[in-house]
Amino acid sequence: MPELPEVEVVRAGLEPAVTGATVSSVTVFDERSLRRHSGPAEDFVDRLTGRGIVSAERRGKFLWLPLGPSTASGTEEEGPEALVVHLGMSGQVLLRDRETDDRLTRIRIELDHPFHRQLRLNFVDQRIFGSMAIDRLLQTPDAPSGLVPGQVAHIARDPLDPQFDDRLFLARLARRNTGVKRALLDQTLLSGVGNIYADEALWAARVHFDQPTSTLSRPRAKLLLAEVRLVLAKALGEGGTSFDAQYVNVNGASGYFSHSLNAYGRQGKPCPRCGRPITRVSFMNRGSHFCAFCQRVR
DNA sequence: CCCCTCACCTGATCGC
């Protein structure tokens, strides 16, 4: 699902259900879904079983559930840990009762919750680009208040984060020597933006995807950042973008934002601004959708 | 250090 709005929909759906719950059992059906876990499946299962879940956090497209103290004694000086989830291209976290199975479930986590009683988290992932992992929580240099998993430490804040630093972003962007869409997709520069919302924000700001970052004027860069924020916030308000049942919230429901797309997936259809057809070109092994009239390199 | 390409995967869908 997974750009910022879709991941945030999952995080927000998970939070009330998992906070205060205890992991009662873990089943790994496909070990490839542990690609970001350093260790075998048994290690993942052992370290997760019996742990309490403290909250549900997110940075960019990474999601994590901080864990309470381990019941295994003597190892707590290692510091706090979290269950890290990345949805990749096709991952879902589905909140179910203990009887419900989902096709393509790669990992199943069963929870006991004081109010919601017995729950089941099915991690479903067609392409297995997503993953779960247990990772240590670290203090990051840019976050005096926040702990993030080690594997998320290099990810920048997202533009909806109140602590996102606009001036720092604009300065780093201007120093880049690449095309602006590449920069938008670079999660170490700003996080949460993927192919859909990059194309949508570029369309809204009337910027060509391959405009060199070094020649993008500061006013246009600021406008682009503002449009990134707008499109992310709007999509979040509509429950994310889903074209099919692949992108859903924790209850399996789809978002509505696909009805609001102006450029992404609309090749051949009229640009909502000027009426000329939207172009699709291959770029970075994916599609870039833009209006060749409204969005020109300059 | 920065930038870019590519490998990693499966399943749904489309055209023949």
Add this chain to the structure above:
DNA sequence: TGCGATCAGGTGAGGG
């Protein structure tokens, strides 16, 4: 119906 080709919203390792 069947079969091969094509496509999909992400990330990080490794080469230049």
